[in-house]
Amino acid sequence: MHARILIVEDEESLTTLLRYNLEAEGFEVTCAERGDEADLLLREQLPDLILLDWMVPGLSGIELCRRIRARRETEQLPVIMLTARGEEGDRVRGLATGADDYIVKPFSVPELLARVRALLRRTKPAHVSGTLSAGDIELDRVSHRIRRSGREIHLGPTEFKLLEFLMRSPGRVFSREQLLDGVWGHDVYIDERTVDVHVGRLRKAINRPKQSDPIRTVRGSGYSFDEMFSEA
16 A cells, blocks of 8 residues: 655645655655645545645645644644755744654755655554565665575665666656656756666676566666566
8 A cells, every 4th residue: 555645835846846756656646735725635535644845825834734733633644844944943943833854945855755755664664665576676675685586686875776766666667867866866967878877787786697687778768677577
């Protein structure tokens, strides 16, 4: 069962970015542009976690967080506050209002995803699997260990994140730009050809002679993790 996440954010481009990356991670995502709209959604169906912008219109994020903590049915709902207000006093106020975590804009998407997973592991452990498996490959997100057919594979940190990102969405084709955003973060400016270099290193590490290659190159589009590779 996938965790449900409610994004409360009025900046359309950021909502699109968050939704794309969270859905790629396997989460079910609902979005609201206004605090009062989010308040109504919370009364209809409870998510497993809420990403809450401090300054949404209609009802501020701070006031919505207060209401969440005041109602019995939502008092334990995990809340991550998103805000451009990075001063210590603002962080203290946000946490004192009841937020479980506090992320200052602009932020790294991989860091936000890591914080979402960490909070869900504490509050909803059944929704966050520590292991990804496909064919004869097993990736342990907690210990950062990878095995293929029982053989341990040693990867650098970037190749590990690249494999994890691809394995989260088997069969889905990612462009080089999408891989840069998802693995390196959208604030990192590097050449798209860097992706090809790291894919090459990853393939060299996980494939042995006569083993099928799970990473598929889609000409003109990018790369995907082939969910059918074990049948080759």
